[in-house]
Amino acid sequence: MQLDQRTVGDAMIITVNEPRIDALCAIQFKEQMRILSADAPQRVLLDLGQVDFIDSSGLGAIVAALKQMNDGQSLELACLSETVQKVFRLTRMDSVFKIHADVPDLGSCDA
Amino acid sequence: MRMCPTWAVVMLSLAQVVSRHFLPDPVMIHEPFRTRFAADETAVRRALALLLVELRNHPNCDRGACEIVVAEVLNNIVEHACNGGEDGWIELCFAANETATLFTVSDNGVPMPDLRLPPLKNPIIDGAVGDLPEGGFGWALIHTLTQTLTYKRTAGVNTLTFEIAAYSMSE
Numbered sequence A: 001m002q003l004d005q006r007t008v009g010d011a012m013i014i015t016v017n018e019p020r021i022d023a024l025c026a027i028q029f030k031e032q033m034r035i036l037s038a039d040a041p042q043r044v045l046l047d048l049g050q051v052d053f054i055d056s057s058g059l060g061a062i063v064a065a066l067k068q069m070n071d072g073q074s075l076e077l078a079c080l081s082e083t084v085q086k087v088f089r090l091t092r093m094d095s096v097f098k099i100h101a102d103v104p105d106l107g108s109c110d111a
Numbered sequence B: 001m002r003m004c005p006t007w008a009v010v011m012l013s014l015a016q017v018v019s020r021h022f023l024p025d026p027v028m029i030h031e032p033f034r035t036r037f038a039a040d041e042t043a044v045r046r047a048l049a050l051l052l053v054e055l056r057n058h059p060n061c062d063r064g065a066c067e068i069v070v071a072e073v074l075n076n077i078v079e080h081a082c083n084g085g086e087d088g089w090i091e092l093c094f095a096a097n098e099t100a101t102l103f104t105v106s107d108n109g110v111p112m113p114d115l116r117l118p119p120l121k122n123p124i125i126d127g128a129v130g131d132l133p134e135g136g137f138g139w140a141l142i143h144t145l146t147q148t149l150t151y152k153r154t155a156g157v158n159t160l161t162f163e164i165a166a167y168s169m170s171e
Helices: A026-038 A056-067 A082-090 B005-022 B041-055 B063-081 B138-145
Strands: A003-008 A011-016 A043-047 A074-078 A098-100 B033-038 B089-096 B100-107 B147-154 B157-165
Touching: A003 A026, A011 A026, A026 A056, A056 A074, A056 A082, A056 B063, A082 B063, A082 B138, B033 B041, B041 B063, B041 B089, B063 B089, B063 B100, B063 B138, B063 B157
Parallel strands: A011 A043, A043 A074, A074 A098
Antiparallel strands: A003 A011, B033 B089, B089 B100, B100 B157, B147 B157
């Protein structure tokens, strides 16, 4: 499970460099998110642009990642594929997360 | 000894009658897809990849819906029906027509509780973030995206059948 992180402005962007978050890797995803968000600033953005597919285990792991954020931290999502969007919409989880069509312009450190 | 020409004609006609009765009419046959694999997460991922490739042969299939539903069905079998058993197997079949993709999924795991399909029960997500459910989405997705969902248990085998509506070609 390959998660990359970078800090832009006052936010951390975590990019999932995997085509799937499914039953096979959901626990690993949740654990890596726990480690990354422990030291993250208040705003965390999960870039799912490389992810073609999530199943209900993957969805559960993203919800778990939200629940394990520290007080005051937020978890937003960006770049959902058509199928990933469908899973969020059908389970109404699209009403729980702030979802961006693209990685929003967060301003950069040297701006 | 030479064959009488009349007999040759009779035998030729007979051959035509036989072939007409025993060969199928030349209609388009959508070959059903069938694969059988071990009931574990790695094999499930491979089977889904294979399914997606096959579904490309059917342009009006709702591939996203098919992948979501079949993934949930297979995960349930691995986690609940076969749950770590070494000799667990799953058989996945589908056939597609113009209006729907028809799936049959069988496994040799334990039966569904009460020999019935779990009912549609959407997880409650209106409370605080800390109370959000991390599971229970699987059957909600299956019920929402399928039509004519059936379950039966016969001779130690679970069989689930369901249809997923195709995209309308006129859309």
